[in-house]
Amino acid sequence: GNSVTQMEGPVTLSEEAFLTINCTYTATGYPSLFWYVQYPGEGLQLLLKATKADDKGSNKGFEATYRKETTSFHLEKGSVQVSDSAVYFCALNTGSNYQLIWGAGTKLIIKP
């Protein structure tokens, strides 16, 4: 079946550090891949997405590249800020069903 695996958190970094949050997936066909972010006390919001292999999604300084050969969609940011502290969710959809398949979420803590 389809599934998403994220690195376990929390991930704790200092401000201006380089961030990588790993996400790998198992899916039939050619899924679309997403990163959603949940800031404290809020609902989730879409951060970026990629719909085919080798696509790069980017937003707010975050990037992720759809790697079909390694079935990965790792989230990266070159210099994190305290305001990036949140829970990050990787998700996929194969287009043939109605729902997103969600990873377990990774909590990111940025210290000043």
Next chain:
Amino acid sequence: DTAVSQTPKYLVTQMGNDKSIKCEQNLGHDTMYWYKQDSKKFLKIMFSYNNKELIINETVPNRFSPKSPDKAHLNLHINSLELGDSAVYFCASSQGQTGLYEQYFGPGTRLTVT
């Protein structure tokens, strides 16, 4: 204007009670969802409606019943509340019915059952 709104934001109640959570979206979307998020932030889809028709009905106790009076509203009614129902419940909406469309989430309703 809030795109997806939920009421109430906090709900504290006793075991055995019946409660409802309301959700409204003003985005003109056709599809709405209910999710449950547990204390470890794990997100689980519960239900989804498209144009008032139920399209996702995951393995959820039948004490939970969604109701969609129109495209803009999706309410969640919970009978005979149990301790394990304590969680944050999120409503979401999207333009289309497959997971390819961006989902817009409400702020959540924190339900505490004592």
